[in-house]
Amino acid sequence: MSAVWNFFTVCESDIKFASCNTCNENIPRGGSTSKKFNTTNLIRHLKTKHLAEHGEFLRLTADNEKKPANAATVRRQLTQPTLGNTRPYERDSQKAKQITRKIIEFIGLDDQPFSVVEDAGFRRLLTHLEPRYMLRGRKYFARAPPDSVFFHRGTP
Structure with a gap:
């Protein structure tokens, strides 16, 4: 008032x-x-x-x-700073690299085809979990270096 x-x-x-x-x-x-x-x-x-x-x-x-x-004012004030967290990660950022390594691990450990990264369900899941991550295409994952984590079938 x-x-x-x-x-x-x-x-x-x-x-x-x-x-x-x-x-x-x-x-x-x-x-x-x-x-x-x-x-x-x-x-x-x-x-x-x-x-x-x-x-x-x-x-x-x-x-x-x-x-x-x-x-309502308090909620609005609390959410304002978090709106800055909507910019996508740079591809060479630490967080993007970690997510990419986990995707490579997923493909290798579960014998998934590289095309899994282009499936709608996988994309939706990843967008829901981390909307700032810019998912690369299957060709990127197919060219992953041979020493990548997914070639090692050990413990996680």
Whole structure:
């Protein structure tokens, strides 16, 4: 709720107006229905008629912006930094190399054809598990160096 409501009260006789708590003037709420009501006229009234109250309103507004208003605001603030984690991994990044090695191991240990990396189910699984990994094609995996992990059928 806006801090401006510390200085106004909705008129009981007509909800289209708010009464100024300082001078009792009725100020239009800026709309014909409750969905269209706003606080612009109320703030303008404080700014032009009651400078001290307007200063207090600005202070209250600044204080409200410093603290989260509700759980939805907190969730939004927590998820904002994670949105930066949507860029794909560079092919030579450590994480991409680890995933690629595990795919090579999977192909070799389970005797999968190289084309498994082009199967829709495999692609969906990989995208679900790590959407930032850019899967290479079957030709890349077919040309994997002979000393790759998948040639060793030992323990994981």
